[in-house]
Amino acid sequence: MMGRGMTARHTAEDLAEWDREGVVLLRDLFTAEECAAVRADFDTVFGRETGWDQSLDRKKPGSIGAFHTSQFKSIEALPFHSSRALNLIGLHPALIAFARDALRTDHVHLYQGQAWAKFTGDADYDQPFHADFANHTLTVPSEDPRKNSVTIFCYFTDVTDAHGATHYVRRSDSAPIAGPEATLNPDPAFQADLQARLQAVSRSAAAPAGTAIAYTTDVYHRGTNLTAPNGHRYAFMACFKKAGDDSIGFMAWPFHHTKPWANVFDVATPEQLACLGVQPPGDPFWTETTLARAQTRFPGWDLTPWRDRLKG
Numbered sequence: 001m002m003g004r005g006m007t008a009r010h011t012a013e014d015l016a017e018w019d020r021e022g023v024v025l026l027r028d029l030f031t032a033e034e035c036a037a038v039r040a041d042f043d044t045v046f047g048r049e050t051g052w053d054q055s056l057d058r059k060k061p062g063s064i065g066a067f068h069t070s071q072f073k074s075i076e077a078l079p080f081h082s083s084r085a086l087n088l089i090g091l092h093p094a095l096i097a098f099a100r101d102a103l104r105t106d107h108v109h110l111y112q113g114q115a116w117a118k119f120t121g122d123a124d125y126d127q128p129f130h131a132d133f134a135n136h137t138l139t140v141p142s143e144d145p146r147k148n149s150v151t152i153f154c155y156f157t158d159v160t161d162a163h164g165a166t167h168y169v170r171r172s173d174s175a176p177i178a179g180p181e182a183t184l185n186p187d188p189a190f191q192a193d194l195q196a197r198l199q200a201v202s203r204s205a206a207a208p209a210g211t212a213i214a215y216t217t218d219v220y221h222r223g224t225n226l227t228a229p230n231g232h233r234y235a236f237m238a239c240f241k242k243a244g245d246d247s248i249g250f251m252a253w254p255f256h257h258t259k260p261w262a263n264v265f266d267v268a269t270p271e272q273l274a275c276l277g278v279q280p281p282g283d284p285f286w287t288e289t290t291l292a293r294a295q296t297r298f299p300g301w302d303l304t305p306w307r308d309r310l311k312g
């Protein structure tokens with residue numbers, strides 16, 4: 001069964017492509033209604049007049065892409081001062097279902113969950129091709145995808161090539177060129193040649209709202225500039241690993257303890273909370289005392305499933 005107990009919206013073909021290429025476009029992962037609700041929350045969290053901010057850095061004319069800190073200024077981590085739509089989108093059952101199938105496990109952990117708004121002119125997003133392993137592990141990607149992780153990058157606005165579509169290279173296309181470790185080579189001439197060769201076989205992930213691109217940490221990809229006048233792109237980055245894999249990480253959720261976690265706890269299911277490290281009903285962690293303490297911390301959290309298992 002697809003999804004290992006969660007409602008799957010991906011197909012066996014999607015999973016086969018993921019296994020083969022390390023990257024797959026998941027179409028219609030979210031309904032139009034879900035996208036509209038998430039967009040409304042993005043407007044609440046990030047909404048503003050768009051336009052050029054000349055104070056931000058720019059790429060030098062003629063240079064290949066580069067990273068700039070200004071690319072990441074409209075990113076916010078879970079949870080949000082918004083409705084349940086945005087607070088739960090990174091824990092959507094369809095995402096959990098894909099992550100479980102992709103990593104061949106019943107227990108996945110969300111280790112990165114960020115809403116990312118991009119506005120035309122805010123920054124130079126024209127990144128070089130890179131693989132994400134460098135900031136997801138201190139070592140390197142395994143050749144066994146089940147030992148790596150899955151990033152699911154979800155679009156909630158229509159993304160054309162003028163709206164910063166992610167560009168990516170399938171593993172079968174990059175393999176004859178270079179492994180992911182080639183990004184570590186500091187030689188500028190080597191990098192210029194690498195970038196040109198990857199560019200030649202790259203694909204665009206331009207797609208309508210509701211699409212997600214799932215990719216793993218050895219897959220070459222890059223962010224591109226928004227060029228549509230007054231354009232914006234609303235996206236959510238959800239990264240899952242096998243629960244208990246200490247080699248992979250990005251965020252420690254308690255670090256963000258001053259954020260409005262009740263917005264998540266008050267509406268999430270036990271399975272969704274388990275993806276954040278919350279012990280499921282029946283776990284020995286839960287006693288009368290821990291339940292009472294948890295209720296004090298989150299008065300709106302419906303602990304019925306946990307209480308029922310304690311009685312049983």
Ligand SMILES: [Fe+2]
Binds near residue numbers: 130131132221
């Ligand atoms: Fe990346």
